[in-house]
Amino acid sequence: MPSTALLLSQAFNGLALGTLLALVASGLTIILGTLGVLNFAHGALFMLGAYAMYVVMAHTGSWLLGLLAGGVFMLVVGVALERVLVRLFYQRPHEDQILVTFGAGIVIVEAVRAYFGGNTKSVPTPSWGQGIVRLGFLFYPTYRLELIGIVAALLFALYLVLYRTSIGLVVRAGIEDARMVGVLGINVRRAFLAVFALGVLAAGAAGMLYAPIVSVQPDMGGSFLVEAFVVIVIGGLGSYPGAVVGGLIAGEIVSLTSAFNTAYSEVMLYAVMALLLVLRPQGLFGSEGRV
Amino acid sequence: MSTSLLEVEAINSFYGDSHILFDVSLTVGRNEVVALLGRNGAGKTTTLRSIMGLVTPRSGSIRLDGRAISGLPPFEIARLGLQLVPEERAIFGQLTVEENLRLAALTAPQAWTLDRIYEFFPRLRERRRSGGRQLSGGEQQMLAIARALIRDAQVILLDEPFEGLAPLIVRDLVRISRDLAAQGRTILVVEQNVVAALSFADRVYVLNNGHVAWEGTPAALRGDPALMKAHLGV
Numbered sequence: 424m425p426s427t428a429l430l431l432s433q434a435f436n437g438l439a440l441g442t443l444l445a446l447v448a449s450g451l452t453i454i455l456g457t458l459g460v461l462n463f464a465h466g467a468l469f470m471l472g473a474y475a476m477y478v479v480m481a482h483t484g485s486w487l488l489g490l491l492a493g494g495v496f497m498l499v500v501g502v503a504l505e506r507v508l509v510r511l512f513y514q515r516p517h518e519d520q521i522l523v524t525f526g527a528g529i530v531i532v533e534a535v536r537a538y539f540g541g542n543t544k545s546v547p548t549p550s551w552g553q554g555i556v557r558l559g560f561l562f563y564p565t566y567r568l569e570l571i572g573i574v575a576a577l578l579f580a581l582y583l584v585l586y587r588t589s590i591g592l593v594v595r596a597g598i599e600d601a602r603m604v605g606v607l608g609i610n611v612r613r614a615f616l617a618v619f620a621l622g623v624l625a626a627g628a629a630g631m632l633y634a635p636i637v638s639v640q641p642d643m644g645g646s647f648l649v650e651a652f653v654v655i656v657i658g659g660l661g662s663y664p665g666a667v668v669g670g671l672i673a674g675e676i677v678s679l680t681s682a683f684n685t686a687y688s689e690v691m692l693y694a695v696m697a698l699l700l701v702l703r704p705q706g707l708f709g710s711e712g713r714v
Numbered sequence: 715m716s717t718s719l720l721e722v723e724a725i726n727s728f729y730g731d732s733h734i735l736f737d738v739s740l741t742v743g744r745n746e747v748v749a750l751l752g753r754n755g756a757g758k759t760t761t762l763r764s765i766m767g768l769v770t771p772r773s774g775s776i777r778l779d780g781r782a783i784s785g786l787p788p789f790e791i792a793r794l795g796l797q798l799v800p801e802e803r804a805i806f807g808q809l810t811v812e813e814n815l816r817l818a819a820l821t822a823p824q825a826w827t828l829d830r831i832y833e834f835f836p837r838l839r840e841r842r843r844s845g846g847r848q849l850s851g852g853e854q855q856m857l858a859i860a861r862a863l864i865r866d867a868q869v870i871l872l873d874e875p876f877e878g879l880a881p882l883i884v885r886d887l888v889r890i891s892r893d894l895a896a897q898g899r900t901i902l903v904v905e906q907n908v909v910a911a912l913s914f915a916d917r918v919y920v921l922n923n924g925h926v927a928w929e930g931t932p933a934a935l936r937g938d939p940a941l942m943k944a945h946l947g948v
């Protein structure tokens with residue numbers, strides 16, 4: 424039986440992982456819900472965010488600049504990807520969409536590998552995130568703790584965009600019935616572009632924030648993509664609250680299980696997903712008959 | 715020369731290879747209420763969908779206020795002032811009543827205020843924070859019509875507004891439809907409930923197997939039981 428301190432520390436790790444999964448998964452889920460496209464390039468975009476942070480940090484040492492410049496860069500990538508590629512596949516079968524986004528992901532990963540090499544890059548922790556904090560009888564890395572707060576703030580910002588702005592209104596309506604949104608005079612295609620760029624930004628931001636605490640290398644997005652899929656299945660396809668709650672649950676499952684046995688953490692995640700699919704096929708927040 | 719607000723001229727619409735509408739022509743004048751009647755499967759919904767741009771006719775033309783709209787995407791047609799209230803109502807169930815209305819108003823050049831809508835539909839004011847999913851059938855239909863009104867649409871296409879509703883609710887909606895007609899709204903209404911539709915229409919078209927089979931006034935249709943029976947089954 425692991426010690427209480429280890430369990431508690433893992434619970435915090437679960438929160439850090441969970442909020443990040445929530446951020447990646449919310450990007451994935453709004454793209455899927457609104458555009459109907461399962462974006463297999465999402466893991467590569469997460470990785471791209473981490474490299475953006477690496478480049479800016481290496482040249483300027485400024486974390487804030489990394490976040491801002493990285494954010495703009497991810498938006499540009501998102502807009503370009505949608506205009507040049509994804510847009511052409513809205514009317515195509517799901518297999519085609521999966522193949523084309525999967526292919527785009529491979530191109531991004533290999534381009535990064537070709538330019539930066541395949542070895543691991545390390546991104547420094549910002550000055551205000553160094554060291555450890557004492558939480559009662561537990562010592563915990565400062566940056567991870569701050570990360571939880573920062574990502575929570577980003578998730579809240581995303582919530583505000585989705586639930587308090589006109590574009591959010593269009594996105595939420597589009598998730599239900601994009602055709603009717605068009606009948607009400609709204610250019611859904613333009614909204615689709617905004618959604619895709621926003622989703623890419625969410626994946627990239629997660630990569631930027633995560634960069635200091637993982638090894639940054641071209642294939643880092645793969646496992647994150649798979650976990651993000653599990654998250655949106657647990658939370659309900661196309662549901663933003665589902666992505667957030669599903670992300671937190673998944674983060675805790677992975678982290679707490681690995682306190683007992685690291686080898687079983689992923690297995691446990693799939694087991695919970697399978698169980699949930701039996702009990703509630705539409706996921707925690709999904710509506711029946713969707714997607 | 716023509717003074718009609720909406721002119722549909724000899725359109726032919728298809729779903730895949732099946733030919734549904736055959737040279738359908740109809741006009742709706744400004745401030746006119748026109749009923750489009752016909753049996754189930756006659757092509758009424760397809761006619762409205764063709765006008766809204768959800769189905770693109772292979773031939774023929776559709777003009778709104780003299781401007782050709784056939785071939786435009788639905789959102790552009792909506793911005794020109796045409797609004798379909800679909801048969802299935804298509805309320806956004808995850809959005810509240812008020813969000814449904816705000817969404818509809820987003821791109822309207824001269825949107826009504828929410829207050830004006832709520833004066834027209836007091837029930838919707840009571841339900842404004844309810845999710846679309848929680849509404850009764852009658853409330854959903856009111857909201858569907860309200861979304862067209864808030865856009866201040868020039869022409870409203872109503873697809874079976876009374877379908878599946880209790881008689882009391884139908885009476886309410888008929889009264890609302892009459893009010894709209896009396897205000898000079900331009901409406902093209904599709905209905906199975908012939909009596910209800912005839913009670914507020916100025917003119918009638920009867921569609922049969924994708925062809926316009928008859929055109930005339932409600933009085934003429936009522937006075938011709940054989941016609942009613944042949945094309946409408948009533």
Ligand SMILES: Nc1ncnc2c1ncn2[C@@H]1O[C@H](COP(=O)(O)OP(=O)(O)O)[C@@H](O)[C@H]1O
Pocket residue numbers: 729732734752753754755756757758759760761
């Ligand atoms: N999406 C569709 N695909 C193929 N056929 C359709 C579709 N929708 C309607 N139809 C067919 O088109 C014909 C006309 O349908 P519709 O316009 O809905 O009739 P109405 O509204 O008068 O009941 C029917 O024979 C129907 O089966």
Ligand SMILES: [Mg+2]
Pocket residue numbers: 758759760801
């Ligand atoms: Mg119909």
